[in-house]
Amino acid sequence: MSTEARKPPPQIALKIRRILGGKAGWNGVAVQFAFAAILGWIGYEIVSNARTNLENQHIAAGFGFLRNNAGFDVNQTLIPYTGSDTFLRVFVVGLLNTLVVSVVGIFFATLIGFIVALCRLSPNWLLSRVGEIYVEIIRNLPLLFQILFWYLAVLAALPNPRQSISLLGIAFLSNRGLVIPSLIGGNGLEPFLAVLALGIVAALALRFYARRALFQQGQVIRIWPYVLGLLVGLPLATMLVAGLPFTFELPQLKGFNFAGGSRIIPEFVALTLALSTYTAAFIAEIVRAGILSVHKGQMEAGSSLGLSRGNTLRLIVVPQAMRVIVPPLTNQYLNLTKNSSLAVAIGYPDLVSVFAGTSLSQTGQAIEIIAMTMGIYLLISLLTSAIMSVYGWRVSRSLGA
Amino acid sequence: MSDIASSSFVRQDLLTERPAPVKTTGFVGLMRTRLFNSPTNILLTILGALLLWFTIVPSVKFLMVDAVWSGKDRAACLTENAGFAVGACWPYIQAKLPQLIYGFYPEAERWRVNLTFILAVVLLVPLLVPRLPAKGLNASLFFVAFPVVAFFLLHGGGIKGFGLSWTAGLLELFDDSIIGAGQALLGLSKTSAVGPLLWVVGNFVVLVGAAIHWLILPLTLLRDQLQGVGLSVWADFAVTAVIVSLIAFWLGGGSRTGWRALASSIVAFVAIAAVIKLMGLDTGGLPVVTTNLWGGLLVTLVVSVTGIVTSLPIGIALALGRRSTIPLIRIFSIAFIEFWRGVPLITVLFFATYMLPLFLPGNFTVDGLVRALIGIALFTGAYQAENVRGGLAAIQRGQGEAAAALGLSWWKTTSLIVLPQALRHVIPNLVNSFISLFKDTSLVSIVALFDLLGSLRASFSDPKWSTPSTAFTGFAFAGIIYFIFCFGMSRYSLFVEHRLNAHRRN
Incomplete structure (x- = not known):
């Protein structure tokens, strides 16, 4: 004959209290209300002050300005940009x-x-x-000291x-920045890139296969010659067939500045x-x-x-x-x-x-x-910390296993 | 039985130790074991020696050998006048030294800055030496009394009222704002879809405001009475002193145990009175020097010390909030900490400079330095919160449970049992945050404040001293100052760490 432990009473009131106010119970609820009131008051003050201040300065709130013309130049752009862009x-x-x-x-x-x-x-x-x-x-x-020191x-x-100062005759360092050779795509560019991508995918698959063989059958497979062939040999062969993928344009000193090449601003x-x-x-x-x-x-x-x-x-x-x-x-x-x-x-x-x-x-x-x-910086750091917590979870799981 | 000692074959005492072979100790040993013991190592040693040769020799040559030590303007530091390739231009530093240390602080008033520096050192040094007694008194002097005194010393000016008028003024402001919010809600209720609800809430808020108004009425009446009499500061001071002392007496346990609290409160007020009288704060104080005249090392130190003093309470509050079980407070603390830790300091300074003024009432202007200080305090506070949280997590649960078993409240458990231990654990981390705060103060130069780096940069544009070596000389000088401060703090943090871990060493 076995006696089973009686179930504890449900204690619903206790649980609600715990959820609403934490360990402090109803006191916690009261503290929360006071805190929410203070936050609401501060928020109200901020909003009403901002509204009056903006009205006084004749600034329209909202993101409509993003569609206006900027009207200034930027000295380094990765995408096409002119002063008349938004x-x-x-x-x-x-x-x-x-x-x-x-x-x-x-x-x-x-x-x-x-x-x-x-x-x-x-x-x-x-x-x-x-x-x-x-x-x-x-x-x-x-850090700011160091940046200013270099600059x-x-x-x-x-x-x-x-x-x-000439660096091996291909790059030049001066007070106008660093001038390096620029890459110009040739007619062999597309096949070259395609083969390179293929090589990378094949090398990754090979590594996956070798690791599985190692872990499941204890078989050591030497893959580096194949990987080398896939990543270096195959693109080289394509280059011979389809022609050079790039040509380098070397910078030349003309007058007071360089012509050709790409300039990296100081x-x-x-x-x-x-x-x-x-x-x-x-x-x-x-x-x-x-x-x-x-x-x-x-x-x-x-x-x-x-x-x-x-x-x-x-x-x-x-x-x-x-x-x-x-x-x-x-x-x-x-x-x-x-x-x-x-x-x-x-x-x-x-x-x-x-x-x-x-x-x-x-x-x-x-x-x-x-x-x-x-917001952008916050987004970047929150994304990173999310990835890191996944990593931490995987590490702790692999340690536990 | 024969006596062993009498036998001539047994030694009476130990032989003296022979010195270790010369090949394994000292410089020769170091060379043999750590520098030239293998071909690779010989190669690495040569590499290291070359690296050092090409960095140290030119630096020493620049700073000492080729330097110009005296002169009136740039002419002294030009190669054609000096007759050799000129290194550092030290007369430039001599000429710019006041600007690098005081900024544009008026020359006649610079003794105030010096006095503040001396006061800071006198209070800080005993705080840092662990053997000296009265850490609590010393810490409260440095963290509470010193900032106030330093403010009136550096900025000047006097006070119009004291605790009573300040409290009354603040409460009045709060009450006005609540009534204003309530009336705004009532106004909204006429147009909104949830009108009746808003009407109820608005009326409730207005009612609360009215209740507060009646509650603080005695305070405001007393304030108005005191403003009437002559010597209003002293009358206000006396009333505040009596009220605060009585509260301290009551909180300290009344006639049973409150005498100690009463005595320390009275001593504190006597000290405050002495400071007020000495600095003449009741009669207008020292002449005002506005903060846009401050600059150089003064601003760097003001920003970092204020950041250190204000960020610690913010950090402790946030860390406790993050560990709290009350949902709203925990969520708020987490969001607050993660927000400030997720953005760069420079955007925080932009926020404080451009956005904060919009959030304040229009007639309320905040000084540029104060705005930067607010930004830095919030930013550093979030980092300190994580440090403190680490310390709180290191305290075993049993400590809190034992305190609860003794019947201590949450406040007493936290302030008497948990926090003192937690903070002691994290002193090295806190000092490390202070190092990065000290380095980060250089960023205020971007929002138009002239700290050490900003003043240095401004001094480069002076045509009187523009030579090829001016920039290098200036950076060498400022670099040495920054390095001394940061390196000193990091060594101190290591020292504290060793002391804290003394029981773990073997």
């Missing part, structure tokens, strides 16, 4: 410029960051000191285009340099901490299993370090994207500079413009 297009141009400088900055920051981290972890005493000095100096100076001191001190150079070196110092510390967080025994266990040093690093140490590295690394990428808004200080036409700066001073639509600018 403010909405200015917004897109600025956003694209922000994204470009962020992506380029992230690439170089990761590169420099990993190099500096390897320097700091190196058994060589001198090299690790050099890495440490780099990190300490860069991290203890404000006002270093780039301004460069010679004019006639005496520009603001972009300064901003990318400052952003990537600054963020690299933080990335270096993150990578170092991540690699040091893997216990020494893991390396020893790997070598006792007979794996080579490279294989131990690749298969055992790095995957475990990545788990620690990736979340703060993403955070740094996000920081870099947000910090690219400092472009406004040197006049690089990013979102804040052309939209929250020039457009705001021309239209006076402060509320709409700043709300849009903040």
